[in-house]
Amino acid sequence: MTLAPFGRRLAPVVENRKVGAYSLLIAADPDGPADPRPGQFYMLAAEQGWGAGEGERPYLPRAFSFARAREGQLWFLLEDIGPGTHRLAQLEPGENLWLTGPLGIGFEPPTGRPILVGGGIGTAPLLCLQDQIGPEAPVLLGFRSAPHAEAASLFTGDPQVTTDDGSIGRQALVTELLREELDRRTADGGRPTIFSCGPPQMLEAVRAMCAEHDIPAQLALESGMACGFGACFGCVVPTKKGYIRLCVDGPVLPADQLDTALAPH
Amino acid sequence: MLELCGIELRGPVLNGSGTYDAIAARRTFGDDLLERFPFDCFVSKTITLAPRQGNPPPRLWETPAGLINSIGLPNKGLAGFLDEDLPKLAELPVPLCVSVMGFDHEELKQLVSAVGERDEVSLIELNFSCPNVETGLIMGADPAETAAAVETLRPLTRKPLIVKLTPNATEPAAVGAAAEAAGADALSLINTLKGMAFHPRTGEPWLGGTTGGVSGPAVRAIALEQVSSVSRRVRIPVIGMGGIASGRDAADFLSAGATAIAVGTESFRDPAAGARIASELELVSRKEREFSSGGVR
Numbered sequence: 001m002t003l004a005p006f007g008r009r010l011a012p013v014v015e016n017r018k019v020g021a022y023s024l025l026i027a028a029d030p031d032g033p034a035d036p037r038p039g040q041f042y043m044l045a046a047e048q049g050w051g052a053g054e055g056e057r058p059y060l061p062r063a064f065s066f067a068r069a070r071e072g073q074l075w076f077l078l079e080d081i082g083p084g085t086h087r088l089a090q091l092e093p094g095e096n097l098w099l100t101g102p103l104g105i106g107f108e109p110p111t112g113r114p115i116l117v118g119g120g121i122g123t124a125p126l127l128c129l130q131d132q133i134g135p136e137a138p139v140l141l142g143f144r145s146a147p148h149a150e151a152a153s154l155f156t157g158d159p160q161v162t163t164d165d166g167s168i169g170r171q172a173l174v175t176e177l178l179r180e181e182l183d184r185r186t187a188d189g190g191r192p193t194i195f196s197c198g199p200p201q202m203l204e205a206v207r208a209m210c211a212e213h214d215i216p217a218q219l220a221l222e223s224g225m226a227c228g229f230g231a232c233f234g235c236v237v238p239t240k241k242g243y244i245r246l247c248v249d250g251p252v253l254p255a256d257q258l259d260t261a262l263a264p265h
Numbered sequence: 266m267l268e269l270c271g272i273e274l275r276g277p278v279l280n281g282s283g284t285y286d287a288i289a290a291r292r293t294f295g296d297d298l299l300e301r302f303p304f305d306c307f308v309s310k311t312i313t314l315a316p317r318q319g320n321p322p323p324r325l326w327e328t329p330a331g332l333i334n335s336i337g338l339p340n341k342g343l344a345g346f347l348d349e350d351l352p353k354l355a356e357l358p359v360p361l362c363v364s365v366m367g368f369d370h371e372e373l374k375q376l377v378s379a380v381g382e383r384d385e386v387s388l389i390e391l392n393f394s395c396p397n398v399e400t401g402l403i404m405g406a407d408p409a410e411t412a413a414a415v416e417t418l419r420p421l422t423r424k425p426l427i428v429k430l431t432p433n434a435t436e437p438a439a440v441g442a443a444a445e446a447a448g449a450d451a452l453s454l455i456n457t458l459k460g461m462a463f464h465p466r467t468g469e470p471w472l473g474g475t476t477g478g479v480s481g482p483a484v485r486a487i488a489l490e491q492v493s494s495v496s497r498r499v500r501i502p503v504i505g506m507g508g509i510a511s512g513r514d515a516a517d518f519l520s521a522g523a524t525a526i527a528v529g530t531e532s533f534r535d536p537a538a539g540a541r542i543a544s545e546l547e548l549v550s551r552k553e554r555e556f557s558s559g560g561v562r
Contacts, residue, residue, distance in 0.1 A: 006297040007537030045534065056329030059481065061534055100536060103293060224325050226332055227533035230289025233310075233336045234325035242318055243339065248289045263322075 001105055002036045004229075008061075008100040010047060013091045014073060020150025022121065023089040024067075025076045027097050034069065038129035039106030039197075039220050039252040041065045043228040044076065046087050047096040053083035061098065062088065063225045065125035065197070065251070067154070074099075077124040077151060103228045104251050107218050112193040113137070113185070117178050117206055119198025120144065123151050125220050129195055130155055138181055142174025142202065174198070175205040182213050194255075196220070203261035210255050217255035221246055223263065237263070269306070269502060269525055270425030270450040272360050272387045276305040278515070278543045281480075281506050281529030282364040282390060282429065283310045283336065288353050290536065299358055303539030307357050308527070309350070311364040311392045312380075314372045316342035321473035326462040331481030331508070332530055333460045335474035338366065343379055351385055360387035362427065366394070370417050381422030390427040391418070391449075394456050405456075406434040408443035415447035425450035427504065430495065432484075433459050437491050438498040445499045452495060453504035453527065455488045481530040482508040489521050496522025510538070512545025516553070519546075 011027040018024075043061035051059055062084040068075035080089040091097070107129055114137040118126045123141055130139060139159035143149040146167035152159045160177050161169030170177070178194070185192045196206045197220035210217040223235040223246040236243035237250070239257045244250065255261075267274045280303075287307055291298050319339030326333040341349060346363075354361050363380045367373030373391070380386055393405030393414065404410045405428070415428060428444040430437050432455040441452045457478025462471040470476075488507020496503045505523030509515050510531040518526045526546075531538040 003295040003297075004293055006294040006301055007540075008535045051330060057327055059327050059330055059534075060332065098535075224323060226325050226334070226530075227536070229293040229536055230286045231284060231536075232325070232334065232533055233283075233286075233319065233339055234334055236319065236322050236324065236339075238322075243322075245289070248292060 002033050002040060002102050004101050004103055005031060005033075008043070008098045011074070011097045011099045013093050013095050013097060015093060016089070016091050019077070019154065021079065021147040022151055023078050023080065024154075025078060025088060025091060027074050027076070027099065028072060029074050029099060030072045032074070032099070033102065034072070036066055036069050036102035037106030038132055039065060039125045040102035040104050041228070041251060042074065042076070042099050042101030042103065043225070044088060045098040046091055047098055049087055053087055055083065058084035058087060060226050061100070061228070063228055063247070065220060066102070067124040067127045068131060069128060070131075075127075077121060079121050100228060104247055105249065107195055107220070107252050109133075110193045110195070112191040112216070115178070115181055115192050115194050116140065117174060117194060117196040117198070118142070119174055119202040120148060122198035122202075122220070125197050126195065127154055140174050140177040140181065142198065173205070174202065175209060178206065178209060182209065182215065186213065191215070193217070200261055200263045207255045207258060207261045218252050219255050219258070219261055220252045221250055221261060267305070267525065270388060270427070272306070272425065274305040274360065274525070276543050277519075277525040277546070278304055278539050279306045279362070279504060279525055279527040280304045280308050280532065280539060281527045282308045282392065284529035285532055286310065287357055288350060294536065299356070301537065301540060302358050303532070303537050304359060304528070305543070306360045306362055306388070307354065308362040308390060309354060309364050310340060311338050311366045312340045312343055312346045312376070313338060313366050313368075314343050314375055316340065316345060323471060323473055324477075326471050326477065328460075328462075328479065328481070328483055331479055331483030332533070333462055333472065333477040333479050334457070335472035335477030337474055343376055347379065347383070351383060355385035361385055362388035362390050364390040364392050364429070366392040370414060373414060373418055374421060377418045378421050381424050386424065388425045388427055389422065390429055390453060391415070392429050394429070394431045403431065403433070405429070405431040405440060408439045411440050412443040412447040415444050415449050419448035427451040427453050429456055430454035430491075431456045432487060432491055438494045441495040442498045445501050449501060451502045451504060452499060453506065454495060455484070455491050455507045458484055458487065480508065482510055484508050485514060489517055492518055492523050493521040509542060512542055512547070512549045515542050515546045516549045
């Protein structure tokens with residue numbers, strides 16, 4: 001995996017624009033490595049106004065998989081759902097981010113024919129994965145509604161989209177597309193590898209489906225983190241080998257290491 | 266340079282036990298970590314005799330200017346620590362302090378004897394923040410329990426013994442005085458304050474372990490008072506900690522009577538915080554010296 005420079009560093013905000021329901025935050029990171037592995041993440045905090053939000057929060061930095069790394073800039077996709085993401089969504093060019101990373105273990109390069117399966121904000125690490133492996137792999141994306149589904153426009157080519165409310169694309173869960181794709185692949189004899197990131201219920205459905213078809217899958221999980229570099233032991237998830245720290249032993253895990261991808265809360 | 270219980274340290278900044286995993290940090294940051302190691306002495310995560318998985322998640326809850334953690338002391342156990350971790354920790358460029366916790370005196374004796382034999386270890390910290398399974402009392406909350414444990418362990422090693430005091434005691438200064446009388450070489454405080462959070466939708470306790478420990482700037486004022494009251498009661502050195510996030514904060518703990526300080530939760534926000542705080546502290550100290558000599562205002 002790509003090592004992180006030691007300590008946190010300041011990264012100037014270059015752009016922060018709405019992509020439908022999400023914010024796309026772009027920061028310059030000239031001192032960071034140019035080649036973070038898709039699935040790796042960064043801890044982000046605003047240099048100013050961190051702790052001035054609702055309930056005197058946020059206090060800790062927040063973990064985000066990077067969505068794209070190009071020309072010394074890092075892209076992060078985020079949704080304003082709490083005091084940390086709210087402040088990050090407000091950032092403007094001229095302000096700075098505190099940034100640590102890249103952290104954790106990202107996706108392993110595909111061995112079979114890759115299929116990318118994303119849900120909601122979890123589409124972020126699949127974007128840089130597509131940048132890396134090319135646009136030939138099918139991209140299946142599920143969203144709540146049309147404003148969220150605008151994130152699909154960041155991908156190259158034409159991702160297949162589902163929404164919960166049918167406001168764009170097929171009204172279905174993204175796992176319905178995956179099942180059809182797997183049936184097709186199995187019929188033509190190719191062995192796929194699944195790369196997936198999304199909400200816990202979606203990841204669990206992907207995990208169960210891949211287990212049923214005996215297909216390898218790499219799942220990028222999420223867990224609340226305080227530090228992102230193995231210090232706090234706060235982000236553990238249960239695996240077949242017991243609890244592991246998602247920040248240093250993940251966030252990408254082979255699906256066969258898990259009995260469930262569901263989070264405790 | 267600073268001498269702590271006969272051990273030479275290049276400066277006064279330690280890490281709080283359980284707030285930094287130098288082995289995981291090296292996997293993340295590479296040897297850059299060793300070249301710019303942020304602490305003057307490294308304190309290990311607490312080890313117990315048997316391996317522990319720790320508490321079920323969720324383990325974290327953010328508070329205003331702080332954090333509640335309910336980690337539950339996951340660790341490889343004594344044998345796993347000695348075999349796998351100690352050789353790696355010995356590669357760090359600073360002296361090593363190993364934190365141990367036992368659930369009765371017999372466990373404590375095994376831990377202190379085994380760790381005390383190892384040349385890689387300079388100091389031993391005794392984490393008494395757990396219940397004694399024999400008496401049901403939190404060892405570190407009770408002066409007599411603390412004294413009995415330290416008296417039992419004192420003859421087993423020549424290495425300095427640091428007693429970590431819990432703030433969840435009626436009178437931490439009395440516990441500190443009892444530890445000193447029983448032969449402790451130093452005290453460190455504070456550990457986390459007991460805390461709780463509730464799920465915003467279900468109203469159930471949020472943390473998998475139900476309760477947790479509060480840390481961060483939210484507890485700093487409490488820590489300063491406890492460091493001050495303990496320091497006034499004992500002659501042995503006190504390592505002060507609790508929400509230290511800047512050199513100014515560190516200077517306050519020295520003013521309160523601490524000989525050295527430890528950084529904990531701030532390292533979660535900034536992995537190199539220890540080094541930043543050390544250089545800020547030097548600046549604060551220099552300014553104070555200049556001010557007191559009337560040289561510069």
